[in-house]
Amino acid sequence: MGFLRPHYPAVCAVLAVLCLFSITLSVSIGSARIPFLTVWSIILNKASLASIAPHWDMGRENIVWELRLPRALLAAMVGAGLGLAGTVMQAVTRNPLADPHLLGVSAGAGFGANLAILFLGSLLGVYTLPLFAFMGALGATAAVVMVGGISRAGGPTRLILAGLAVSFVIAAGSNVMIMLADPHAISSVVFWSLGGFGFAQWNNLVFPAVALLFSGVVFRYLAEQLNALAMGEETAATLGVNPRGLRILTLTVSAFLTGVLVAFSGMIGFVGLMMPHITRLLVGGDNRRVLPVSALLGAIFLVLADIAARRITAPNDMPVGVVTGLIGGLFFIVLLSRDRG
Template sequence: MQSVTRNPLADPHLLGVSSGAALGAIIALLHTGMILGVVTVPVFAFLGALFAMFLVLAVANFSSAHSAGRLILAGVAVAFVLTALGNLFIFMGDHRSSHTVIFWMLGGLGLAQWGQLWFPLVTLLLGSGYLIYNARYLNAMTLGDESASTLGVPVERFRLIVIVVCALLTGAAVAFSGVIGFVGLMVPHIVRLLVGGDYRKVLPLSALIGALFLVTADIASRVLIPPEDMPIGIITGLVGGIAFVFLMRQKRNVSI
């Protein structure tokens, strides 16, 4: 996302995918009940993520917002709308069950089940395989649309495909772990400090270091206030938010 938008502060959550997944989970937890059994919440969350993705593309197409920056703005607008709808469904739902929804929205691994792991695994293999295979296009996109087009990259089509792939990857993760922010934003910057900006290295190392960071945050969430498990999203939000401020200072000349 940071490559195709040329924005160092971009990540898939800006597309409203997390808000869509949260909306789906809220509907499942507070209104429909477990109509599909234990997979009800993941399925509804994933459908919400897909809905958010298509809604962003529809808004972008409606407003002819095919540039990188305007696609991000379309995502932010959709995120606000879906968040408002999620809050409305919480207000209209059973208030005695709201604590479950709030914990899920803050992120955690408590709802993940080993038997369901095949779904995000297949999504990860297909999505990351496509992105790594086209890493040379991502490298070209960092030079700007005109330069990338000169190098043979179908800029607008490739940008939309990357957005769809990132939305699917994010939706699959959010469907099983809740909304955990800032990992996808901060980890690539850490990786670039270690290996440079070549996406053939940045993508696989971001996946590895991001996973290690998430596991570390999960361990911290279980030991900080025993016997309670603190939602992982609180820890990643605190760490990522502070890092975000320093990043904005370093990138203060970049147009957001």
């Protein structure tokens, strides 16, 4: 499938440093600014990685460890997961405009999450929200595939239109649920429609972390098959790849990943659309390179977007979905303009 570019390790190293810096910046910035050195002293001390005599008060320690660090880590994981999902969706559909938001997968996950929040409560304990979000994402994926098709004959435009149509139908269903729900519970679903990380806690980071690790391993294992599929279905078949089976597997795992992420962050659009395109400009089209770099770029972008959302309307938080929607919408327009040219 080709040799790795010589500068690929350097790109990954630089992006890893930028990711660490963006997380540190997110933890440092806020109504109470905390120096970088203090941030890392608190983290290393709380994680028992170093024994540092406290030179900070308990208020700062709680801000760093209980509030800002879980939020920054959740933003990074969601950004990385959406970057992975967008890369895989664009690869298996051979559609440069595919991403979980435009194809209705995020809307389906949001529908499942809203159903669990408004009517089911803790039916299955802590697994209720991720499970129903995954089921909603999987159902939306199946609907888009049936309506728009994922063969080359279907065309990129048909698939995007199918995703938009499915999103509208799901949105209508969500609105009906809101109308029928207890008025006191309606305010809780606003979070899921706008997206944000304000409810991040250490005890709920395990679900997106496991989903991200599992999906990343599966996608990396399938990267060479995705490269073969990019050369056409007939070529992929001669190389021993089952195009239909590959699409079903990757779209199912993408729906699982998106569902879990939406369950804890709400619907955040356009990250999966933008990151793969930027990544291919940096490291080429080999999915063995695109997947990890897209994940790193997604993590950096969403952490920085969350910082912007917190600062624009400080001391209140603007939903991060507003920031990504604005940037992603402009990116989408530029992408369409380039395609037309």
